[in-house]
Amino acid sequence: MLRKLSARYPTDLSAWKKLSNHFRTEMRQKTLCSLFSKSKNRKDTFSLEAGDLFLDYSKNHLNKTTIKLLCQLARQANVLEAREAMFKGEKINHTEDRSALHVALRAKIADSIAHNTSDIMEVWEVLTKIESFVNKVHDGVIIGSTGKQFTNIVNIGIGGSDLGPVMASNALKPYWKKGIHFYSVSNIDGTQFDDLKKHLDVEATLFVICSKTFTTQETMCNANKARSWVVDCLGEAAIHNHFVAVSTNDSEMNDFGIQENYRFGFWEWVGGRYSLWSSVGLSLALTIGVDAFKKLRSGGRRMDQHFYREPTERNMPILLALIGIWYNNFFGCESQAILPYTNRLNRFPAYLQQLQMESSGKNTRIDGKPVRCNTGVIIWGESGNNAQHSFMQLLHQGMRFVPVDFILPSDCDLATAHCLAQADALMNGTTNEVTEPHRIHIGNRPSNSIHFKELTPETLGQLVALYEHKVFVEGVIWGINSFDQWGVELGKKLAIKNLQHN
Structure with a gap:
């Protein structure tokens, strides 16, 4: 067309x-x-x-x-x-x-945007899942492996999976939920994460890995560093509690240890630089809350x-x-x-x-x-x-x-x-x-x-x-x-x- x-x-x-x-x-x-x-x-x-x-x-x-x-x-x-x-x-x-x-990611169902697109209705299913997850984190229902409530949200991504959440979280800092702190890791050389972890309580930290394929080199390099840190501090079983993934690659998420209800999908028609409105905005929603998102x-x-x-x-x-x-x-x-x-x-x-x-x-x-x-x-x-x-x-x-x-x-x-x-x-x-x-x-x-x-x-x-x-x-x-x-x-x-x- x-x-x-x-x-x-x-x-x-x-x-x-x-x-x-x-x-x-x-x-x-x-x-x-x-x-x-x-x-x-x-x-x-x-x-x-x-x-x-x-x-x-x-x-x-x-x-x-x-x-x-x-x-x-x-x-x-x-x-x-x-x-x-x-x-x-x-x-x-x-x-x-x-x-x-x-x-479509910010539309209402009644707007009928692209209503003939096969997977368009999944948008509201994923957004509903995000809202439920965020509320459970803030209510202390979803917690860390040792029982601590999450206070640190760390977004791991690059490009649109980093720039969007980082820009918006900084812009909306007055709207951060009480006790919640937002951080991000994107650079591949490892120093960014090494510096960050000195300021984190691992027991109260939730990592959000954003990679459509779950193979993005920079993102997975940092995700694996974070995984090793969590395992060293809390043990292998803690992976299930401290990592959330925004991806479409179930096989790779299985291998990493992401549990089913901690996975959030998105679609091929969501470009990285336009993805803030999608599940890529999960770390932002966790920081500012459902209403602000x-x-x-x-x-x-x-x-x-x-x-x-x-x-x-x-x-x-x-x-x-x-x-x-x-x-x-x-x-x-x-x-x-x-x-x-x-x-x-x-x-x-x-x-x-x-x-x-x-x-x-x-x-x-x-x-x-x-x-x-x-x-x-x-x-x-x-x-x-x-x-x-x-x-x-x-x-x-x-x-x-x-x-x-x-x-x-x-x-x-x-x-x-x-x-x-x-x-x-x-x-x-x-x-x-x-x-x-x-x-x-x-x-x-x-x-x-x-x-x-x-x-x-x-x-x-x-x-x-x-x-x-x-x-x-x-x-x-x-x-x-x-x-x-x-x-x-x-x-x-x-x-x-x-x-x-x-």
Whole structure:
């Protein structure tokens, strides 16, 4: 289906050609300050709300004509039809012959998402099993081998099986259940686990192993180190009490010693970077509790409904994607900075790195032909105040043109003041206020600002789903598959060969 929808190169579309002309003849010469001077209501014109999120995209090099042409591009590239195909459960991940149904993981049964997909009803069975298990841990029904209640939750995974739980657990720290502590292990060299176990009470520690195949080298290396530690301290029989697995490989789980009711499955149509909503989120649910985990998924569903229902011109994920394409493919930008002004989101830039770069780092179209335009950009960032004292110098006065996404909860006046100051400084500069060349800030640097009242499970769910859909829309327009990652697979195979030779 998606192959048919993306049959034409985006550069051949009339809207793309009009955008090229619009960029050359009009927008390349205009400054952000001049755009604001011509429109007193520019912020109202170029902003919108979706759920609890407010997007201000007025500080971008665009006008009403730009948005009109970008929306034409989305329609000509069949974004709306591709969106429909995804929600219906069609196999839009054609290189792996799979659907991409992360939206089903946060849907309600009544939403009827992909209702014709054979295993879709299993989603709610697994989620119910997760809720029951989590509640039993918190109620002291499920306990360690010596009778101690679990207070340490250790997630063992890598990639999406690590970045998602780590990012979300850090973001939602105020929601941690009393007495529960979250930890993670991902690096293969062993030092991470060696350092961690010094701070753990083995009798009160529950390990959650996340590996779809239960053979992921980095994950199983760390899982086996943890297993040896538990056996040395508590004996072989303790494995049944202290390890939970998120996997589809029953044979390997049997060999490891995972008992039946401590196993949580998921599906081939759940990509790692989209898996937070699935049983991969078990360690998060164990940390924040069932109610907060439900609210996270509810927030994701709220953004799904906005993305599915709203027209292109008022659709936040689509607009973010179109602005990204505008800078990537017409301005020639090679990177984008993500700057959240709350330390709770300090792992969000890394989470988006994987989501966007693994999804959009492709040089081949869905039809197997080479792409003819740039696809993904380099995503990087840091919590905002730290960025101000490290790399913001380059954004203000460097020679690179780097669009910025500022992400700001409005519950801290000091952080709000700093964030708004940075956005204004990037746009306005200081050329009229100083004479010394080294003090001059040219300005004219673009940014989006995403605001919300406070960081809650619901707002985090909306924020994550917003960027998921942004990435999907970009991929549809470029004609690439946003749901495979063959570059990752190649490195794994070569590493195995190197080990065999050694």
